[in-house]
Amino acid sequence: xATRTVTVQRPAPMDAPQGVVRSGAAVLKGMWxxxxxxxxxxxxxxxGKPTVFTVQYPEERLQQPPAFRGMPVLVQMENGKxxxxxxxxxxxxxxxxxxxxxxxxxxxxxxxxxxxxDIDMSRCMFCGLCEEACPEEAIVMSxxxxxxxxxxxxxxxxxxxxxxxxxxxxxxxxxxxxRTYESPAAE
Amino acid sequence: xxxxxxxLSIIRGRCAEAVIRTDDYRGDATVVIRPERLLExxxxxxxxxxxxxxxxxxxxxxxxxxxxxRFELVYHFYSTRHRHRLRLKARVPESDPTIDxxxxxxxxxNWLERETYDMYGICFRGHPDLRRIYLYEExxxxxxxxxxxxEKRQPxxxxxxxxxxxxxxxxxxxxxxxxxxxxAELMRVQLGPSHPATHGTVRIVLDLDGxxxxxxxxxxxxxxxxxxxxxxxxxxxQAIPYTDRLNYSSAILCNVGYCMAVxxxxxxxxxxxxxxxxxxxxxxxxxxxxxLCIGATxxxxxxxxxxxxxxxxRELAWDLINALCGARVTSNFVRIGGVSADLPExxxxxxxxxxxxxxxxxxDAEGMLLENPVFRARMEGVSIMSPERLIAxxxxxxxxxxxxxxxxxxxxEPYLIYDQLDFDVPLGSQGDNLxxxxxxxxxxxxxIRIVEQCLRLIPPGPVDVDDPxxxxxxxxxxxxxMEDMINQFxxxxxxxxxxxxxxxxxxxxxNGELGYYLVSDxxxxxxxxxxxxxxxSNTQPLAEMVRGRLLADIVPTFDMINMIxxxxxx
Amino acid sequence: xxxxxxxxxxVAGGFLARLRAATGQPLADAxxxxxxxxxxxxxxxxxxxRKYSFFPYPFVTACCGMEYMSTAxxxxxxxxxxxxxxxxxxxxxxxxxxxxxxxxxxxxILRRVWEQMAEPKWVVSFGACTSSGGPYNNYAVVQGIxxxxxVHLYIPGCPPRPEAVLDGLIKLQERVQRERGGQRIPERHxxxxxx
Numbered sequence: 007x008a009t010r011t012v013t014v015q016r017p018a019p020m021d022a023p024q025g026v027v028r029s030g031a032a033v034l035k036g037m038w039x040x041x042x043x044x045x046x047x048x049x050x051x052x053x054g055k056p057t058v059f060t061v062q063y064p065e066e067r068l069q070q071p072p073a074f075r076g077m078p079v080l081v082q083m084e085n086g087k088x089x090x091x092x093x094x095x096x097x098x099x100x101x102x103x104x105x106x107x108x109x110x111x112x113x114x115x116x117x118x119x120x121x122x123x124d125i126d127m128s129r130c131m132f133c134g135l136c137e138e139a140c141p142e143e144a145i146v147m148s149x150x151x152x153x154x155x156x157x158x159x160x161x162x163x164x165x166x167x168x169x170x171x172x173x174x175x176x177x178x179x180x181x182x183x184x185r186t187y188e189s190p191a192a193e
Numbered sequence: 194x195x196x197x198x199x200x201l202s203i204i205r206g207r208c209a210e211a212v213i214r215t216d217d218y219r220g221d222a223t224v225v226i227r228p229e230r231l232l233e234x235x236x237x238x239x240x241x242x243x244x245x246x247x248x249x250x251x252x253x254x255x256x257x258x259x260x261x262x263r264f265e266l267v268y269h270f271y272s273t274r275h276r277h278r279l280r281l282k283a284r285v286p287e288s289d290p291t292i293d294x295x296x297x298x299x300x301x302x303n304w305l306e307r308e309t310y311d312m313y314g315i316c317f318r319g320h321p322d323l324r325r326i327y328l329y330e331e332x333x334x335x336x337x338x339x340x341x342x343x344e345k346r347q348p349x350x351x352x353x354x355x356x357x358x359x360x361x362x363x364x365x366x367x368x369x370x371x372x373x374x375x376x377a378e379l380m381r382v383q384l385g386p387s388h389p390a391t392h393g394t395v396r397i398v399l400d401l402d403g404x405x406x407x408x409x410x411x412x413x414x415x416x417x418x419x420x421x422x423x424x425x426x427x428x429x430x431q432a433i434p435y436t437d438r439l440n441y442s443s444a445i446l447c448n449v450g451y452c453m454a455v456x457x458x459x460x461x462x463x464x465x466x467x468x469x470x471x472x473x474x475x476x477x478x479x480x481x482x483x484x485l486c487i488g489a490t491x492x493x494x495x496x497x498x499x500x501x502x503x504x505x506x507r508e509l510a511w512d513l514i515n516a517l518c519g520a521r522v523t524s525n526f527v528r529i530g531g532v533s534a535d536l537p538e539x540x541x542x543x544x545x546x547x548x549x550x551x552x553x554x555x556x557d558a559e560g561m562l563l564e565n566p567v568f569r570a571r572m573e574g575v576s577i578m579s580p581e582r583l584i585a586x587x588x589x590x591x592x593x594x595x596x597x598x599x600x601x602x603x604x605x606e607p608y609l610i611y612d613q614l615d616f617d618v619p620l621g622s623q624g625d626n627l628x629x630x631x632x633x634x635x636x637x638x639x640x641i642r643i644v645e646q647c648l649r650l651i652p653p654g655p656v657d658v659d660d661p662x663x664x665x666x667x668x669x670x671x672x673x674x675m676e677d678m679i680n681q682f683x684x685x686x687x688x689x690x691x692x693x694x695x696x697x698x699x700x701x702x703x704n705g706e707l708g709y710y711l712v713s714d715x716x717x718x719x720x721x722x723x724x725x726x727x728x729x730s731n732t733q734p735l736a737e738m739v740r741g742r743l744l745a746d747i748v749p750t751f752d753m754i755n756m757i758x759x760x761x762x763x
Numbered sequence: 764x765x766x767x768x769x770x771x772x773x774v775a776g777g778f779l780a781r782l783r784a785a786t787g788q789p790l791a792d793a794x795x796x797x798x799x800x801x802x803x804x805x806x807x808x809x810x811x812x813r814k815y816s817f818f819p820y821p822f823v824t825a826c827c828g829m830e831y832m833s834t835a836x837x838x839x840x841x842x843x844x845x846x847x848x849x850x851x852x853x854x855x856x857x858x859x860x861x862x863x864x865x866x867x868x869x870x871x872i873l874r875r876v877w878e879q880m881a882e883p884k885w886v887v888s889f890g891a892c893t894s895s896g897g898p899y900n901n902y903a904v905v906q907g908i909x910x911x912x913x914v915h916l917y918i919p920g921c922p923p924r925p926e927a928v929l930d931g932l933i934k935l936q937e938r939v940q941r942e943r944g945g946q947r948i949p950e951r952h953x954x955x956x957x958x
Contacts, residue, residue, distance in 0.1 A: 327868075327903075343900075343902065344900060344901060346902055346906075347867070349867055349870055349905070349911070387822055387869075387872060387876065393824075394824045394869060415824065415869045416824055416863075418825075418864050418899045419902060419903045422901050422902070423901060437826075438825070438826050438898070441826035442829060485829070504836035504837060504838075505836070521830070521924070522830060523826060758863075759825055759826060
């Protein structure tokens with residue numbers, strides 16, 4: 007067994023009189039640590055290479071990885087229509103039942119489409135199980151999270167609100183999903 | 194692996210006439226007993242030298258509606274000396290759901306039995322204080338019974354609803370009530386449920402004599418949100434996001450425990466690379482959890498700067514989780530039969546870079562705290578409890594290790610690939626709050642070491658089990674092959690269907706033993722999904738730890754227990 | 764539930780009324796002038812001051828608290844929006860942030876905290892559980908805090924990212940700025956389109 011137990015080293019007790027000296031030293035040490043953070047950031051600011059951890063939202067945003075899970079959206083194809091065929095798998099998979107689909111049929115090449123596709127964002131827990139269940143790559147997790155609203159009605163997203171052009175998603179979440187195609191498990 | 198046959202034959206030998214049946218399914222030893230003999234057998238289990246089951250992990254119940262007798266009490270035991278486990282079961286009828294209480298033997302059975310009473314209406318004979326723990330007194334019925342509809346809500350009792358709301362003066366039912374030293378009346382103080390110094394919703398009702406705590410009653414349940422009921426109403430895979438929300442500061446560990454329990458039901462094992470990825474994710478989660486604990490402790494002891502450093506370090510740990518699975522807090526990363534995605538490109542470099550900064554920040558926070566006289570005075574020698582007493586309470590994890598007990602499931606019963614890794618398990622020497630703090634600090638550094646080793650050792654290969662019965666086929670195949678498309682539909686609409694049976698599987702989470710007890714009836718939904726959560730058992734001794742101490746000692750003690758609301762109240 | 768916050772215009776109106784009572788003169792012209800220009804500017808200034816100095820009361824119960832800490836922490840620093848100083852007594856706070864699941868057991872406590880806050884006050888529903896009950900649709904969880912107290916802003920997410928929270932805060936600031944004289948706030952969908 008490669009694990010072993012160690013007993014943690016307790017710092018020496020702070021008894022007087024050394025304790026008094028060490029307490030004073032501890033205060034100085036604390037000031038030193040805090041001021042080091044300050045000077046580091048200040049020096050970065052002076053050199054024009056900021057090291058400050060703070061993100062100046064909304065002017066500045068974090069670079070998000072492809073795996074980022076924001077709100078689920080519907081993929082919009084070049085012809086402006088949704089890719090969804092209203093099979094209802096995402097509705098099944100959703101643990102919170104926040105998706106509502108009414109399917110309908112048309113004369114297009116893909117004959118089934120969702121007449122109604124609503125997601126109640128105030129219930130959605132952004133887990134991504136809908137995306138995983140979808141057999142058409144039609145519902146994906148986007149990079150959008152800024153969706154606060156003033157009323158409950160404003161948090162229910164209809165099909166028109168949910169459609170996002172394929173182009174935008176190609177650069178965000180798709181690289182993450184498509185990675186699994188080439189993963190060794192796909193052999 | 195301990196020898197279950199030997200264990201079961203010893204038990205059969207010791208109390209032959211009380212045992213109805215024994216079995217050994219998937220490595221879990223089970224003994225079914227006559228309910229009226231429970232106390233007697235439990236005493237043998239605890240006191241026999243060869244059995245020595247000193248840790249009562251869990252008490253729960255399964256409702257077999259329509260069968261006679263209807264309720265099955267389930268007890269899980271662990272022996273810290275022999276490192277073996279046992280499940281004890283006894284059935285009681287619906288007409289008289291009564292069984293002996295185990296509180297005389299394990300003091301930690303108190304809350305567990307109260308919970309079982311609350312959720313199933315089982316009465317425990319000889320329990321000192323049998324009242325509801327999660328729900329309120331006015332609640333009618335027992336929600337985890339199968340005939341209680343999941344969405345049946347009861348009227349809100351309070352000023353926001355109809356009816357008059359009168360805050361009831363809480364009563365402290367304690368046997369050890371001490372009269373005030375000066376003969377003066379004790380002062381009753383309520384700490385919580387929304388208190389700035391307790392990161393979690395808990396109410397502590399205190400009787401104070403001056404500033405000394407004479408009596409304390411810890412009231413939990415303000416965050417009870419029906420984890421078990423939600424899991425039982427969905428498919429196996431739909432429970433994974435709910436496990437995130439158990440211990441939300443280390444969600445991946447909770448995922449790992451649940452998925453491994455389901456895999457144990459199936460009897461499958463994840464490919465090696467998948468196991469590595471799980472360990473990496475889990476350990477990063479553990480880092481985030483310990484950072485939160487350290488930072489929150491500093492904050493609540495009024496040290497704001499180390500809190501900011503810890504938060505900054507936690508952001509960096511979360512960046513790694515974000516790169517791994519796209520979420521920061523509720524990761525939903527692990528899947529039954531694998532993980533949701535393999536490591537992203539450049540993950541090792543990102544880890545290296547972030548760990549370097551995390552270690553710097555932790556060193557800064559540590560440097561500010563450990564020599565600080567105020568911090569030391571509030572941590573050193575505070576809330577010491579003997580290891581035996583902690584074990585009787587069912588405490589596990591850093592809290593128990595700080596008292597010097599070598600119990601880390603990663604070492605005691607290595608799961609995943611922990612037996613191939615090289616790490617230290619820190620132990621404390623005195624068991625006070627300072628030791629607890631130091632144990633967490635050391636564990637954090639060890640977790641970083643584990644992740645670095647994993648990144649070095651990780652083999653190529655698949656991360657998922659290629660079995661359509663439990664893991665969705667890869668997307669690329671779903672688009673191109675009819676067979677996989679059908680598998681996808683089948684798995685999503687029917688759920689993975691493990692064979693009937695029951696298992697208990699535990700991992701070492703950031704706060705201690707996190708176990709899942711699953712009962713499968715062969716359908717796609719778990720018949721019973723029980724989480725044995727460490728925070729619940731760890732919070733229980735709080736009242737005893739602070740009794741006789743000063744009011745101010747509650748805060749550091751509560752912080753070092755690191756009670757996580759979602760995990761404690763489920 | 765009607766969500767009209769007491770307008771600062773009426774505060775200044777009270778001042779005018781007192782002025783009229785003191786001088787005993789009809790102030791019709793001044794009143795008209797004041798209502799049209801001076802008072803609206805004053806009201807704007809008051810609302811401007813309010814929106815940049817929220818005193819939040821974080822009612823933290825669950826997972827969302829992790830992201831709340833993060834929002835208040837070094838990276839996202841809610842202080843840049845003037846809402847950093849959490850007041851842990853409702854009497855000093857004007858922004859109630861309900862962070863985390865509200866169960867039936869804690870609902871009366873939330874209601875009481877809200878009742879103790881002085882006007883004007885705003886309520887932010889932080890995360891899915893508070894907005895609608897979220898993933899927990901069962902016997903124990905309140906299905907949205909708007910069933911017990913009025914809510915001015917819903918931030919979806921489980922838990923919402925700090926970016927989403929800051930965006931919500933900016934939206935709330937806009938709302939507060941417009942909130943004058945009890946006029947209705949134009950509704951907006953989460954995507955930005957009018958409702």
